[in-house]
Amino acid sequence: MTAPSAQTYWDALRGVADPEIPVVNIVEMGMVRGVDIGEHGVQVRFTPTFSGCPALHVIRQGITTALTAAGADAVTVENVFSPPWTTDDITPEARAKLETYGIAPPAPNDESSLFMTLEPDAVRCPRCGSFDTRITASFGSALCKRMYVCQACKEPFEGMKSV
Amino acid sequence: MTKPLILTEALKTALIARFTALADDEITLSHRVAEWTGHAPLLEEDIALANIAQDELGHGTLWMGLRTALDGSNADALAYHRDAAEYRNAPLTELPKGDWAFTMVRQYLFDAWEVLWLDTARQSRYTPLADAAGQALREEKFHLQHTALWVERLALGTPESTRRMQAALNQLWAYALALFDPLPAEADAVAVGLLPDVAALQTRWLELVRGHLEGVGLNIPSASPLPYSRHHHTEHLPPLLADFQRVARAFPDSQVW
Numbered sequence: 001m002t003a004p005s006a007q008t009y010w011d012a013l014r015g016v017a018d019p020e021i022p023v024v025n026i027v028e029m030g031m032v033r034g035v036d037i038g039e040h041g042v043q044v045r046f047t048p049t050f051s052g053c054p055a056l057h058v059i060r061q062g063i064t065t066a067l068t069a070a071g072a073d074a075v076t077v078e079n080v081f082s083p084p085w086t087t088d089d090i091t092p093e094a095r096a097k098l099e100t101y102g103i104a105p106p107a108p109n110d111e112s113s114l115f116m117t118l119e120p121d122a123v124r125c126p127r128c129g130s131f132d133t134r135i136t137a138s139f140g141s142a143l144c145k146r147m148y149v150c151q152a153c154k155e156p157f158e159g160m161k162s163v
Numbered sequence: 164m165t166k167p168l169i170l171t172e173a174l175k176t177a178l179i180a181r182f183t184a185l186a187d188d189e190i191t192l193s194h195r196v197a198e199w200t201g202h203a204p205l206l207e208e209d210i211a212l213a214n215i216a217q218d219e220l221g222h223g224t225l226w227m228g229l230r231t232a233l234d235g236s237n238a239d240a241l242a243y244h245r246d247a248a249e250y251r252n253a254p255l256t257e258l259p260k261g262d263w264a265f266t267m268v269r270q271y272l273f274d275a276w277e278v279l280w281l282d283t284a285r286q287s288r289y290t291p292l293a294d295a296a297g298q299a300l301r302e303e304k305f306h307l308q309h310t311a312l313w314v315e316r317l318a319l320g321t322p323e324s325t326r327r328m329q330a331a332l333n334q335l336w337a338y339a340l341a342l343f344d345p346l347p348a349e350a351d352a353v354a355v356g357l358l359p360d361v362a363a364l365q366t367r368w369l370e371l372v373r374g375h376l377e378g379v380g381l382n383i384p385s386a387s388p389l390p391y392s393r394h395h396h397t398e399h400l401p402p403l404l405a406d407f408q409r410v411a412r413a414f415p416d417s418q419v420w
Contacts, residue, residue: 051298052221081294084301137207138309139214143221143302147207163301 004071009035009042012070016062019055020142023101026059030089033080041074042067047085050143050163087162099126104133104148104159123159125150133157168288168355175233177352178289180251182230183241184346184393187252189223190242191400192273194407195260204263211309215270218302222277225295232291243411247400254391255338257400264317264327265335271310272339275372276364278303283359292357311375318379329381337386343368344392 013035014027026032034045044063048056064075087106090098095105104123122131130152137147145158170178197216203209227238255273260266281303284296317324343365345353352358373383391397411417 048298050218050221050302051225052217052219052302054217081298082290084294084298086301137210138305139207139211141210143214143217161305 003037006035006037008070009037009067009072012066013044013063016059016066019058019062020053020144021098021101021103023097024090024094026063028091028094028097030085030091031059041076042072043076043078045080046077047080047089049085053143055142085163087160098160102126102157103145104157106160106162109162123148125153125155126157127155128153168357170289173348174352174355174357177346177348178292178357179230179233180346180348181352181358182226182233184251184253186223186226186230186241187250187393188256188273188342189219189226190407191250191252191403192256192270193217193219193223194403195256195258196266196270198260199266212266215306215309218306221302222299225299229291229295239411243408244415247396247404250396250400250404251393252396252400253338253342253344253393254389254397255335255342257397257403258335258338259399261331262327264324265331267310267313267317268328268331269335269339270306271314272335272372273342274303274307274310276339276342276368278307279364279367279371280359280361283364286356287358288356289358314375315379318376318381325380332376332381333384336384337389340365340386341389341392346393 010027010032013032014025016026018024018026018029029049031047031049032044033047036043036045044067046060046063060077063077067075086109088109090105098105104126107123123133123135124131125133125148128150130150132151133148134151135146136149136156140146140158144160144163146161147156148159149156193216196212196219199212200209200216203212223242224238227241230236230241231238255269258269261269278300281296281300285293285300287293287296314328318328319325343361345361349358349361353360376383
């Protein structure tokens with residue numbers, strides 16, 4: 001039996017959902033930096049999103065389970081912090097999925113405004129598309145999200161923070 | 164071209180001391196902030212403080228990770244099995260949570276310090292620190308935005324909220340200044356570009372927070388040196404640790420939480 005290819009493993013990783021936003025997978029969210037096949041098994045270079053995110057443990061387990069099922073003998077998940085994960089790493093496909101799911105995708109990140117920007121970015125309502133929205137809470141149900149309301153269609157919605 | 168960096172034992176010791184101080188600040192403050200869970204004045208603030216506590220604990224994990232990479236120690240053992248005398252947090256972070264004004268002023272003063280420290284640490288010649296600082300800064304900016312707005316809202320709110328804000332600031336100012344006390348063995352690590360110079364940071368911090376606080380009508384109090392330090396804690400730390408460490412100490416052999 002031939003060993004599975006890197007492509008097989010990448011495909012398997014596309015089956016690992018983000019536990020807090022199960023409509024997207026960890027590859028399209030930009031969390032997987034590399035897959036290396038070595039003598040001692042498969043090593044996945046993984047970039048954590050938010051450092052306190054409790055879903056990270058679940059994701060690491062999910063990676064091991066998925067790659068084992070795809071034929072890997074041993075799986076190690078190495079944390080890679082450089083360069084740090086940013087919401088700009090999220091693919092256009094994943095952004096579209098987030099919007100369909102009802103979460104406004106993050107605005108492009110601006111490196112020059114890492115602190116002391118009190119003006120939030122304009123965020124589009126995922127339901128009706130209006131930009132006439134406002135933040136109702138700067139933190140939400142997960143570290144990556146905040147709460148908004150659309151003043152056009154009156155619908156409350158979640159948006160991803162731009163980091 | 165800069166000379167290649169040789170991490171001597173003395174420099175390593177300085178890094179370990181700073182990472183421990185940072186981790187202990189985050190752990191203790193996270194615990195104090197988390198005490199609001201279920202008790203905050205608004206549902207949105209309950210959620211916000213739970214988020215902030217979770218972020219700070221995440222940062223504590225980052226700093227502990229940097230330390231354990233240098234000395235092979237165990238992060239859980241350090242967090243859950245050190246006593247108050249071995250904790251190296253600044254006394255600011257261990258003070259009881261107080262009222263809402265006290266919590267917001269403390270968090271604002273701490274967030275401003277942390278954001279500036281992280282911003283400078285992104286230039287560290289110790290790459291693992293530069294990377295971790297870049298990661299944490301992306302999260303920390305949301306705290307500072309949030310607490311800066313609360314400072315403004317309460318300082319300009321009602322006579323009662325203004326009074327409470329000024330009282331909190333009077334009580335906390337000396338504790339906040341003590342965040343900038345250099346660690347004993349840090350000078351060489353600063354000189355070679357491994358760690359931020361806290362004295363220089365204090366100048367930037369004062370400019371930032373003074374402008375904001377005075378801009379909303381609060382008075383900066385005069386401050387005399389504290390009788391407490393990272394090595395000499397207030398009476399409030401032991402009960403905090405007793406609470407935080409209770410489960411881990413009751414089940415020292417548990418592997419899964």
